[in-house]
Amino acid sequence: MAKPTAGKEKPKKAEEKPKKGSDEELRHIVRILNTDLAGKRQVHMALTGIKGVGRRCAKIFTERAGVDPNATLGLLPDAEIDKLKKVVEEDAINILPVWMVNRRGDIETGKDIHIMGMDLNMTLREDLDLMKKMRSYKGLRHERGLRVRGQKTRSTGRTGAIVGVSRKREGAPAAGSAAKE
Incomplete structure (x- = not known):
């Protein structure tokens, strides 16, 4: 009789694909x-990884920089x-229409600005702290961890x-009194 071989076979090695010349130049991370x-990822989808940049903003940035939005980001020269860095980091407020910016009528400066990256986290935290200091309704709700909106x-x-209402068990007290008698 032959022995069953189910589960004892060695896994097959994945076949290696021939490398193209462009794969060697691929940057896996672009900062x-x-x-x-x-x-x-494609350029316009990779840019959405920046906090504060959505698909519409990314499309505007790639058009202004003159970069193909469907090209792979790691293969770009x-x-x-x-060019893309310069557009995103310096020219964002001048490019975006007023209705698209994420901070219209800033509290400190009064200007329309678009905040991206780690500055967005910091600004949000400062706004929450200001609401808590002012003792506004939203600030109090944030402080207490309750729903705000x-x-x-x-x-x-x-x-x-x-969660919910708990009921007393009916059988437990009767069993305890029967044991005493």
Whole structure:
């Protein structure tokens, strides 16, 4: 009799694809605005990895830089990546229409600005701290960890172990009293 071989076979090695000349030049990580972007993705989709840059902003940035939005980011030459960096880091506010910027009428400067990258996290934190200091309604809700935007809180958003109503068991007290007698 032959022995069953199920599960005892060695895994087959993956066949290696012949490398193209362009694969050797692929940069797996491209750094723009202190953010690591995936070099394997298309330019306009890779730019959405920057916080504060969506698909529409990315499309505008690639058009202004003169870069093909469907090209692979890691295969772009240095000159095109530098153009893209310059557009994203320096010219963003001048390029985007007013309705697209994420901070219209800034509290400190009064200007329309578009914040991206780590500055966005810092600005959000400062805004929350300011609301808490002013003791505004939204600030108090943030402080207490409650819903801020008017949602109902009676039945949802509960945290902790106890949810719902607990009932006393009917059989437990009767068994305890029967044991005493």
